[in-house]
Amino acid sequence: MIPAVVAVAVGGLLAIALFVPYVARQYRRRGELGIGNAALALAGLVYSLALVAYVLLPMPELRPDFCAVHGTSGPQWTPFGFLDDMQKEAIGTGVAATLRNPALTQVLLNVALFVPLGMFVRYMFRRGVLATTAIGAGVSLLIEVTQGTGIWFLYPCAYRLFDVDDLIANGLGALLGALAAPVLRAVPGQRLDTDPGEPRPVTRSRRLLAMICDLMAFQFLGAIFVTLGNVLLLVVHGELIMGTTAPAELAGYAEVNAAAPLVPWFLLAVVVPLAGKAPSLGQRIVRLQAVRSDGRPAGPGMRLLRSLLGVGGYVLLTQLGALPGLGVLSTLSLILGLASLIALFTTAGHRGLSYVLTGLRLTDSRAVDRVEVLS
Structure with a gap:
């Protein structure tokens, strides 16, 4: 919950700081604000901060025995290695038990984490499906390297695992998000009824x-x-x-x-x-x-x-x-x-x-x- 709370709080502060220039840009570009566009921009801002918070938080205390307490066993380079983890952590048989398997849950959460990224990148930045998926994979790689280097050597060793399965899951999430991006058209308050250069009534x-x-x-x-x-x-x-x-x-x-x-x-x-x-x-x-x-x-x-x-x-x-x-x-x-x-x-x-x-x-x-x- 800590990354989510931080993302919402910091996102709210940034939204306040950026409100005036955002309104100015919208009126110059669209001729009006557009409540739907503003809502999507705020959602994208909070989501981006959530990704950053997810990578960095919570940050453990740096102590002399840090690596002994928090250090990982090293990167996980085997694709689909989570299948072995699922067998080790199996808690029963059947579909319901499989869905409750912690190893599978972790993969599904990593897929879901990048679905919004794919939707925002394709819809708001007008990128194709392949380009959006590549951007998602690139962001995922940046996250994994950040974790694998102990936040770029801020810590003496990595306290989170570099996992190639996370790259696969995140890339899949970005792909699914790119395919689902047209759903964002349903958000009201985005459509322009008149040309941006047309005068509007004083409301x-x-x-x-x-x-x-x-x-x-x-x-x-x-x-x-x-x-x-x-x-x-x-x-x-x-x-x-x-x-x-x-x-x-x-x-x-x-x-x-x-x-x-x-x-x-x-x-x-x-x-x-x-x-x-x-x-x-x-x-x-x-x-x-x-x-x-x-x-x-x-x-x-x-x-x-x-x-x-x-x-x-x-x-x-x-x-x-x-x-x-x-x-x-x-x-x-x-x-x-x-x-x-x-x-x-x-x-x-x-x-x-x-x-x-x-x-x-x-x-x-x-x-x-x-x-x-x-x-």
Whole structure:
């Protein structure tokens, strides 16, 4: 269970970190997100991490008697050697007893382990059956060599067996997965009804997706700048190499952690609206654009104002509200966030609070691009 739990946990964290660039890629490539495609991408990510975890975990403690306790008897080079193991571990006669044989169970699990790989590689990467099977065999060989070398000589000896039967079983699993790959077409939310370059309606879900991308971008960049600020603080105090002091114990820690998130806020809430056609990074990602009531693109000043009345203002109030004596700003940020969310569901065209206050409206950026080309 340990590899499975680690794969799900790490996969979830990676999915959060990669969410914004993934949405941006999908909108550029497909013209929309596609829930089915996102679900398959997440499943493929978790499965890939599960394979890695299966190879590495659990890692035994490295002790002086490691090889005596954990060392294997050496590689198993005899094809179909599991048949002899089945005879040794037979627990009865008949079909039911054969299926319960531990040696056979191990082979069947190795086959099943690589079926998803074959399905994902053939379906998502558009590879043929032979190429997919070869890729599966190559991945299996990499796994077996990693195990046979004690994780590439990290350990003094191998603690898992290099088994040629595993190569055969994994390759068979990849082949079966490649043959079964068309089943993934049944996952809903993958089909494109219109050309990627065609404008789409401004829907509630699309607006929410833009807001989520904005908030995640603020949080992710904020965490990066806080980390860089703490590292810089350690360098300035000469504690990075010595490692005797935690950043929180150094002078200037509170100031660095308060000021660092303001840098990405300025980039996302001020620079992006002034430099681009969209009032926010999230709206740019989902290909939304702010226009005036007459259909003309909004100017930089109006885009900036919309940003400060929307997610940009919400994030700024939240960050400042965390400072001593400014707790009232956290309350204001909560009020602004709730009002914006309610307005998103109740205003015409899902304009939201910031668009109503600025007199702007939202449209698909592809529609604006077409009008500019025609004019």
